[in-house]
Amino acid sequence: MTGEIYDIAIIGAGVVGALTARELTKYNLKIALIEKESDVAMGTSKGNSAIVHAGFDAESGTLKAELNVRGCEMMQSACDDLGVHYNKNGSLVCAFDDKETEHLKKLKKRGEDNGVEGLEIISGDKKLFDLEPNLSREIKAALYAPTAGIVCPYFLTIAAAENAVLNGCDLFLNFTAGAIINRPQYLTIKSIDKREINARYIVNSAGLYSDEIALMCGDGEQIKDFEIIPRKGEYMLMDKKAGAFVNSILFSVPSDKGKGILVSPTVDGNLIIGPNAVETEKDDVSTTIQGLKEIEDSAKKLVPSLNMRQVITSFAGVRSTPKNHDFNIFQSKNIPEVLHLIGIESPGLASSPAIAEYAVDMLKDMGLNLTENINFNPKIIRRKSFNLMNNGERAEAIKKNKLYSKIICRCETVTEAEIVEFIHSLCPAATVDAIKRRTRAGMGRCQGGFCSPRVVEILSRELSIDMLNVTKKGEGSYILTGRTK
Numbered sequence: 001m002t003g004e005i006y007d008i009a010i011i012g013a014g015v016v017g018a019l020t021a022r023e024l025t026k027y028n029l030k031i032a033l034i035e036k037e038s039d040v041a042m043g044t045s046k047g048n049s050a051i052v053h054a055g056f057d058a059e060s061g062t063l064k065a066e067l068n069v070r071g072c073e074m075m076q077s078a079c080d081d082l083g084v085h086y087n088k089n090g091s092l093v094c095a096f097d098d099k100e101t102e103h104l105k106k107l108k109k110r111g112e113d114n115g116v117e118g119l120e121i122i123s124g125d126k127k128l129f130d131l132e133p134n135l136s137r138e139i140k141a142a143l144y145a146p147t148a149g150i151v152c153p154y155f156l157t158i159a160a161a162e163n164a165v166l167n168g169c170d171l172f173l174n175f176t177a178g179a180i181i182n183r184p185q186y187l188t189i190k191s192i193d194k195r196e197i198n199a200r201y202i203v204n205s206a207g208l209y210s211d212e213i214a215l216m217c218g219d220g221e222q223i224k225d226f227e228i229i230p231r232k233g234e235y236m237l238m239d240k241k242a243g244a245f246v247n248s249i250l251f252s253v254p255s256d257k258g259k260g261i262l263v264s265p266t267v268d269g270n271l272i273i274g275p276n277a278v279e280t281e282k283d284d285v286s287t288t289i290q291g292l293k294e295i296e297d298s299a300k301k302l303v304p305s306l307n308m309r310q311v312i313t314s315f316a317g318v319r320s321t322p323k324n325h326d327f328n329i330f331q332s333k334n335i336p337e338v339l340h341l342i343g344i345e346s347p348g349l350a351s352s353p354a355i356a357e358y359a360v361d362m363l364k365d366m367g368l369n370l371t372e373n374i375n376f377n378p379k380i381i382r383r384k385s386f387n388l389m390n391n392g393e394r395a396e397a398i399k400k401n402k403l404y405s406k407i408i409c410r411c412e413t414v415t416e417a418e419i420v421e422f423i424h425s426l427c428p429a430a431t432v433d434a435i436k437r438r439t440r441a442g443m444g445r446c447q448g449g450f451c452s453p454r455v456v457e458i459l460s461r462e463l464s465i466d467m468l469n470v471t472k473k474g475e476g477s478y479i480l481t482g483r484t485k
Helices: 014-023 063-082 098-114 128-131 152-168 207-216 221-228 289-302 348-365 392-402 416-423 432-437 450-463
Strands: 005-011 033-034 092-094 120-123 142-146 149-151 170-172 177-182 187-191 196-204 229-240 247-252 262-263 271-274 311-322 328-333 338-342 407-409
Touching: 005 014, 005 187, 014 033, 014 221, 014 348, 033 152, 033 196, 063 098, 063 149, 063 152, 063 247, 098 120, 098 142, 120 128, 128 142, 128 187, 149 311, 152 170, 152 348, 152 432, 196 207, 196 247, 207 221, 207 338, 221 247, 221 328, 221 338, 229 289, 247 289, 262 289, 262 311, 262 348, 271 289, 328 348, 338 348, 407 450, 416 450, 432 450
Parallel strands: 005 033, 005 196, 033 170, 092 247, 196 338
Antiparallel strands: 092 142, 120 142, 177 187, 187 196, 229 271, 229 311, 247 262, 262 271, 328 338
16 A cells, blocks of 8 residues: 555445445545455345335334435435446235234334335235235235335445446455554554555444444444344345246335345346344354245245245345444544444445435534535446347447357356456456356356356456466455366
């Protein structure tokens, strides 16, 4: 690192950190976005339900409720600007008996108090089953929220980071903060390998590790009342043949552990079921037989005819659950130039555009000088994916770039041209999983069984590194162990 002093550094390049960096580039600031992993969206932002919640779950009067509703309202515009597919398909919270139906009324009242529009309780009659023909006939009623939707959380994060870089933000990957030093005119973030980034202000958006960053700032007393509890959620993803099996996001009535196990389509045409809620370690993303069985049983209670033979993969994500069950966004008492974003659990994805906006307003109150960047460009212009092109568009693309003629991932129809483009993009893909998140190569039915070797070859060639040094997800995750010939 150089002796350059940034106006502001954001620690953590999840969806909230990336959108906050983008929001800050609307002003004439020198910004650093810092991430400990090899890519953005490597924490909670890549392992969650992908739901943009309407805003009826959070208790009225909380910051979480306010930012959830505001973020849901902002999401369509943010996705339009960033070239991210967003589907406002609505949600249904399903009740199986009179007690659960009474709870729907409480959720509806809470949502209306929070400012959610269009909420409606539908009884278990023709209207409900017209909306969702495959729902269990045991369901008595459902709370319908038309403003809820689905989005790809990691692609939203990638696009936000790209747009931030486009507008002048510097992105630092593989930089793990080990200490924060309060100097007379600025702060120093020192990595565990002794590199340094200097900044006048810091935003702590480190997700599961935000409490540890707060401790580095000497704010243990401030955070003791909302200790972070890592809570794992396991999921199963089903083949695209199952993608149209439901139309809306389907929930059971929530419990004290969260919103419960859901059944939902994804924006890419799959079907996702999960998550459960298990207290765990911060880095535990394992799946278990017991957890997956719990998900299956709960999902089939909602949709009995689910065909579990269509499951193509399972995964888990860990969310940072604070004891006070609210978003905790506050100025450090020990270092007044630090803004903490702690306990951004669900609905963090839905709230993310609003959290970014709120954080910038707080930074202004903390003394950060904000003058408009008249050159700010809110857009990311993307070429249409090859798998969405018609025959004429494909022929034209191949005519301009012969690499479009080479299909690398047959399941998702991903071309070599698209992979190469993302390797050299504003937020570059340098691992097999990074390519996967951007192009979907490896996300189809065979889960990379055929395309992964070719992706390794392309990464090796484009990055000018030996194939033995290509990794799945960063340091230590080598795919090849040696040469056989």
